[in-house]
Amino acid sequence: MKFQSIAASLATLIFAASPSMTAPARTDAVPAAQSAVEQPEILVARDDTENPGSEDRFIDTWFPAVKPEAEPENLDDVDTGGPIDAKGIPEVPLDAQYRIERGDTFKAVLLRAGVAPDDADRAIQALTKVYDPKRLQPGIEVFLQLQPHKKSHVPLLVSIDFIADPETDVSVLRESDGSFSATTYERALTPRLAYGRASIRSSLYEAGQEAGVPSAILNGLVNLYSFDVDFQRDVQRGDSFEIVYQRMTDEGGTAVIEGDLMIASMTLSGVKTTLYRFKTKSGYVDYFDQDGQSAQKSLLRTPTDATxxxxxxxxxxxxxxxxxxxxxxxxxxxxxxxxxxxxxxxxxxxxxxxxxxxxxxxxxxxxxxxxxxxxxxxxxxxxxxxxxxxxxxxxxxxxxxxxxxxxxxxxxxxxxxxxxNPQTLRLASGYRLKGEELADFKKGIGTLTEQLAAFRERTARKEN
Structure with a gap:
């Protein structure tokens, strides 16, 4: 079977689209500058069938280019784009990307890609040592490397790569003896500051969502003030909030997870309370007012997110x-x-x-x-x-x-x-900063206040 036929048979299983997708970073990859082997030209194969069926969830595939001018009758004369090893397997694998949908399992994905059942089982067994396959969620994109066999329609599974969560990549690799090994890698995330403010017309959550503040940050704001604020009775029309928070971004600059609230300010019935995040030398993290008094109390007034x-x-x-x-x-x-x-x-x-x-x-x-x-x-x-x-x-x-x-x-x-009555109970206050810690805190909130002022100025320019 010639190499093009192998690629074509796999293409019937794989709905190809844009070649611009990128897999999770692999630490074993060789930088292009260090490679002495000229890389083959890359083409995009597309399945234009009217009804691709369940395989249309394979959203990207690319193949090494092989463009002979004529169809040779002797299959042994076909140029495969690279040398053939003793088992007749091309060196250059085929890559595919698959978006997980509800009800999918890793094994179902691998079998749909044409992987042999025993290969799929051994790869999943290796995966379970670092990741529970039951955690597989819809929307996760799985990147496969498949190596077509010269004399068989069944490709060898070379690797599986996917982003398990915003902070973790997972890689499963085929070893030289045919076994599989799995590894997790911490993703390189960079914290960036973001800003949000809103006037409350009906509810805090509605105002926050209209201002584009992520739900996780709004929940954090409610939890932070839940020691002192009854969100059922104390929040009125015309009250407002203002926050500075972190967003963790990946190497491409895309926000993938929300970080910490850095500054939280609420104005209720004309009274403004501002809290700042601070980590003490002992590693204790809490939110403090401008005088260094912790916002935490001995008990929560509202032990649920319900308001x-x-x-x-x-x-x-x-x-x-x-x-x-x-x-x-x-x-x-x-x-x-x-x-x-x-x-x-x-x-x-x-x-x-x-x-x-x-x-x-x-x-x-x-x-x-x-x-x-x-x-x-x-x-x-x-x-x-x-x-x-x-x-x-x-x-x-x-x-x-x-x-x-x-x-x-x-x-x-x-x-x-x-x-x-939990609503009228006077609760003991939490930790109070003193001495050197208070001085460090005052210095830190000075920097945060400057950043807040910059966000206000930038927002005002956009609104004008």
Missing amino acids: RISSGFGSRRHPILGYNRVHRGIDFAAPKGTPVYAAGDGVIEKAGRFGSYGNYIRIRHGGGFKTAYAHLRGLANGISEGARVKQRRVIGYVGSTGRSTGPHLHYEVIKNGEQV
Whole structure:
């Protein structure tokens, strides 16, 4: 079988498009300047069939150029574009790119590309040592190198490369003995500063999205101020926020993941509060006001990303029992599955079914405080009685178990054995910077403030 025929048979499996795509960087690649071998001309092969079927997800393929003027009858006379080894395999492999879709598996992708089942199994077995194939998500692009065999329609799998997550590349390589090895590489990401500001008309999230602020950054803003701000009652029309945050970019300058909030400022009812990120010499990272006082409190007022309170603390008519009784907690309405966070550091005292509370967690904190979380759909992994948790760790998920009319989180704060209103509770402040640390902090926020001023000036020029 001549080389063109091999390439053509693979092209029927592979829908080719632009040759401009690039695979994840490989550390074993030889720089062009160091190569003494002239590289073959590169052409693009395209499948123009009207119905390419499931193979149209192979979105890029290129082949070494072989353009004989005539079709020789003797296949042994065909120029393959490179020397043939003892097994009759060309040295130059074929490359293909595949975009993962819902329901795909690595094995299905490899078999669709024509890889032999035993090759696919051995490659996946090597992959599992560094990456769980079950984590494969739609949208991931997988780059394959396939080496066509002169006397067989079945190509050899040479390598698999893909970006597992914004910070990690994964590579699977065929060794000289036919086995496979897998390696992970940290991607070279560069932090760049970004800026966002908005006036709130209806909700913080809506204002942020209209301003182009990523959801992850908005969640961080809410979490940061959740110690002091009741986002149900305290945020009003006309309030505003302003932030400077990091975006991690890849080698091409594309933003691939959100970094940290560096400056967060909220103006509520005319009162402005600005917080700055700072890392102490001991490695402790927190947000501090301009005087060096930590924003962190001993307990969260809102232990979930939900911002709507469906029932407050105090007397109410019970929605199921039908008579008035004291509601000794706060209910946060949220979709099923919304994460619930530990309100503070502590030890889990109870975890599991608890009467009308349904799935229930109670955490013992310091200073005579406990917090309770009820009607959960389920508990997070590792959550059991006696386990230690840190503030903001996910402990469970919003549900509607027990005596409940719909999905919500029932949250209680218990002080010295008595339920108290979380919204009116005065909480102990966190860490305060002093001495040399405070001086370093003041110097650092001076630099951040200059950057903030530059963003404001640039934004003002664009708006004018």
